[in-house]
Amino acid sequence: SAVISQKPSRDICQRGTSLTIQCQVDSQVTMMFWYRQQPGQSLTLIATANQGSEATYESGFVIDKFPISRPNLTFSTLTVSNMSPEDSSIYLCSVEAPGWNNYGYTFGSGTRLTVV
C-alpha cells in the first residue's frame, strides 16, 4: 500500500496565524482526503482533493478557512487559516491505496495542532 509522509507532526501556533500541513505520497494517487479529529472525537472529512481541480469541501468547511493545494499526483497541502483555539485538532491526510477495493485507505501520521 501507499506510504504517506505528513509534516509537521505537531505545532503550537498563535491565534490569528496560519499553518500549512504537507502530505507527500510515495506513489501517484488520484484522490487525497483531508480529515480533522477534534479532541476526544472521531474523524470528520474536511475535503477531497483531486489533482488539477478545485477541492470539494464538506458541509461546515470552507475554502477561505481551509485552502487546499494539489499540484501533482503525489503531493497536497492543507492550510488552516486565521486560527483560533477551536482549530486545535489532529489533522490527517489519506489516500486510496492502488486497487483501493483490495487495499483500502492509508493515512498519514497526523499533525497535532494546538492554537493558543
Next chain:
Amino acid sequence: KQEVTQIPAALSVPEGENLVLNCSFTDSAIYNLQWFRQDPGKGLTSLLLIQSSQREQTSGRLNASLDKSSGRSTLYIAASQPGDSATYLCALAEGDTGRRALTFGSGTRLQVQP
C-alpha cells in the same frame, strides 16, 4: 446519510481475555469496511479490510466479520495483550454517491490491564 455507531465507547479488560468490538451502520450500500487502530495522539493504522462481498477477514489474533444485511461488523481480538491498548475505529467506504471518502464511527477505547 450513513451513520456509524461503535459500542462500547470504552472497554477495560485483563490481559489474556478475548473480546469483541461492535460496529453498526445504517446504510448497507457500502464498498468495504475497514478497521483501524489509533494510539493516543497518533495517526491511524489499518488492521483489516473487508470487501462488501466478503463476510470475514483474519490477521493474526484479529478477526473481523461483516453482515451487510443487518448493518453490523465485529472485531474479535483473541488473547488480548497490554500492547493492544488503543482506540479502535471502524470506517465505511461508500461508492454509489460518488464520494469515496470514509465515514468513521466514534471509536472504542480499549485498555488491556497487565
